[in-house]
Amino acid sequence: MNRYPVWKYLLILVIVAFGFIYAAPNLYAPDPAVQISGQSSAMTLGPDVLERAEKVLDDAGIEYFGGEVGEKSVLLRLKSIEQQLPAKRAIQEALGTQQYVVALNLASTTPEWLSELGASPMKLGLDLAGGVHFLMEVDTNSIVKTNLESYAQDVKAKLRAAKARYRSVDLVDDREIVARFRSEDLRSLAMSTMRKEFPQLQLQEAGSGNNLEIRATLTQPEIKQLQDYAVSQNLTTLRNRVNELGVAEPIVQRQGRNRIVVELPGVQDTAAAKRIIGKTANLEYRMEARPDTLVTNKEYFEYRNEQQRAAYGGAWLERKVIIKGDRVTNARVGYDENGFPQVNITLDSRGGEMMHRATWKNVGRRMGTLFIESRFVPETKIDAEGNKTVVQKRVDDKKIISLATVQSALGKQFRITGLDNPAEAQELALLLRAGALAAPMYFVEERVIGPSLGADNIDVGITSVKIGMLAVVICMLLLYRVFGLAANIALAMNMVLLVAVMSIIGATLTLPGIAGMVLTIGMAVDANVLIFSRIREELRNGVPPQSAISAGFDNAYSAIVDANITTLIVAVILYAIGSGPVQGFAVTLSIGILTSMFSAIMGTRALINLFYGGRRVQKLWI
Missing domain, CATH: 3.30.1360.200 (Gyrase A; domain 2)
Incomplete structure (x- = not known):
């Protein structure tokens, strides 16, 4: 009684080892860095670019280490995050903007053997880790110019169809169409035609003699509509491009009349992101x-x-x-x-x-x-x-x-x-698939943003997890002794598995997600409390210790499953109808429910079986 077959122990060991391996990268904090890449995805960079960048940092007195030359980029790790912006400005001024993109980055410090296994740290939200902030300005004047160029071609076609012979139709100063005529009759015919065909244009007669003119400009409501369209279309396109990059929980929103804010948490290749976003x-x-x-x-x-x-x-x-x-x-x-x-x-x-x-x-x-x-x-x-x-x-x-x-x-x-090459084809396909920009944009500001909730709040959140775990560990030891020790080991296993699963699936951890972790700790031991209380009840009824253990785990199983499934349903609903912080809480809670069911039922049972299984037991320390 109370024995697992060998294959079950091996399965648990494999899962726990799997959890430790894929949770381990979270122990290695990333280094602040500056990344250099080409304006074109087909451009390759060599050691000469690294040498030039290192010389620039030496001249500027900026401390760095670990220069790396990749296939498409060059990376320089810095001693402190405060040096990122000065380093970026100095390198960009030295290399120029026509060929190179210089961007801020956080360089991974995960050991190579873990990376080869596909292990990577959890993605942290802007409220925990901060990220990269881009402020972009839309050149709304260009869409006005583009539309006027199109109107100029249409004006020529309509005037020819109406037999209103013109001397020339030109776009002047990128803001008005000027049509010239030799006689008043031709100008009058052209004016009536243009009024009928182009209500979006504001028309005005000018000139004299045989150089009579019609000057056409877009009306103010039309200009405002075009500019709003340009910003809205660019906003949609940027969101599509960011989604193609696979960034977790990005922020892309309009700011003011013609600016767009893009915030990317924990981006590993900010140079590529900057090139794709801004191109x-x-x-x-x-x-x-x-x-x-x-x-x-x-x-x-x-x-x-x-x-x-x-x-x-x-x-x-x-x-x-x-x-x-x-x-x-x-x-x-x-x-x-x-x-x-x-x-x-x-x-x-x-x-x-x-x-x-x-x-x-x-x-x-x-x-x-x-x-x-x-x-x-x-x-x-x-x-x-x-x-x-x-x-x-x-x-x-x-x-x-x-x-x-x-x-x-x-x-x-x-x-x-x-x-x-394929890289150029891939980038072109991405840009076209994401949608064309209605008007060009340029970067007004780029900076690293710190955690939005402040370091103190983050410390409080992490401390709450530590205090919660410590309180649970002490209570379980005092109340259930040996069984409490098994529950505490299973609880630690549960936290490792939770972090590992979130790292594998690329879930983003936010401060509400930490709250989900705290709740998971309570729910994980709650299952053990149900099991241990049932074992005590069986012992009070005179059931032998081995039979009490077996009955406690078997009879509490249905109650544990029912409680966790109902909570999981609520978490799924929260994720479906919520957004941002609510989704972060729901994701952590959902994963925590699944891992706690494994650790509290199967993990704890395996530990108890190892300690009591196959032995003559007169008394249980519970």
Whole structure:
């Protein structure tokens, strides 16, 4: 009686060993660090970049250690977290912003043998560990300019259809469309046409003689609507990009008129996160210009691929855009028949219709895929009084990815070829899949944020766990003696398993999660209290010790399972309808319920069996 077969003991030992291994990384605190990576995911960094960065830190008097060169990045560990921002600024100024991204990071100190087993520490929420804070500003003026450019093309088409012959239609100063006419009759016809076709434009007559003008600007309600759309669309896109990065419990929210706050707790590759979050990548599809196309209706672009650029230079494309990347609904990486990476594109219904109409009319012509990257570089300006101000200047880099002959009319699905490597294809697919940015953005501020609830509150939370465990351990020893010792060992096993499971599944621990741990401690011993009370009851009824142990575990089992399942149901409901802190509490509680059932029933029973099983027992120390 009260004996487990050997395989059960081995199973428990394996599970406990498993728990210790995957909980162990939480004992190693990360180092503050600065990470350097390329603006492009295809860019590789070598020891020369590390040497340059180390020299910069030496000159600045910043203490560092453990410089590492990875496949795509360089990492420098610092002595203190206060040195991160000065180190980041110094390195970024020395290396420049055109080729390199310098970001703050927390470098893992988990031993290599644990990492090889797939063990990693728990993710901590912003309230416990802090994280990286980005403040980004949306260039709302660019969406106004883009829409005015589109309106300018539409104005030309409508005036031609109405036979209102114009001298020119141009976009002036990126804020107004100016149409010029030779006679008053033509201007009057154009004015009536534009009033009818473009109610979003505010029209004003100007000029004299044979240089009569109509000046058109967007109305203020239209500008406000466009700017709000740009911020809202960028907010949605940023959330999608952050979700693609797999960051636990990020914060992405609007701040003020045209700014967005992004907070990422415990990110391991902040340089990659910064590159993905801040990159404005888009696509345009244009037909190759015919030889007789007017210069005003075509543009020259270089190839993005270095070999193609060396061989062909570039090509002339029409200014008219068939579709843009905002029509993309899905993008996945694949490989063509020659093994080169490609991105398989799926368009929305409107985009598929526009692509079909354009290619159906141009079978046999070549269509170019234009890749557009927008970035902001700091530029110093000096006013009339000699004061220096730093402004962010937008730089657009437009290059041809591919230029292929249209064999037949295309629809919603097609592919992009001409990419350099799988990493570039993966990044392009991610950016397109997450959604196109309605307007470019630039980083206004980047900093490491400390725990939002303060170190004192965190210490109080951790102390509560320690005090709770100590109180439970003492009470169990005083009340149940040997059985209490077994319960305490099982309780320690339960905490190890809880931390291990949370680390494995990537659950985020927050301060409410610590509250869930405290509750788990009470619930774990609660099951043992039920078992031990039942054993005492059996002994008072004159049942022999071995039979009392067996009856206590067997008869209390159903009550323990019922109590824990009802609590688990409540925890699941909390997770389903709650958010943020409530979900953190629910996750910890749910995992704690499952691990406590194992440790309190199977773990404690195994320990009691080892101590009392197969022996003649006259009296139980309970």
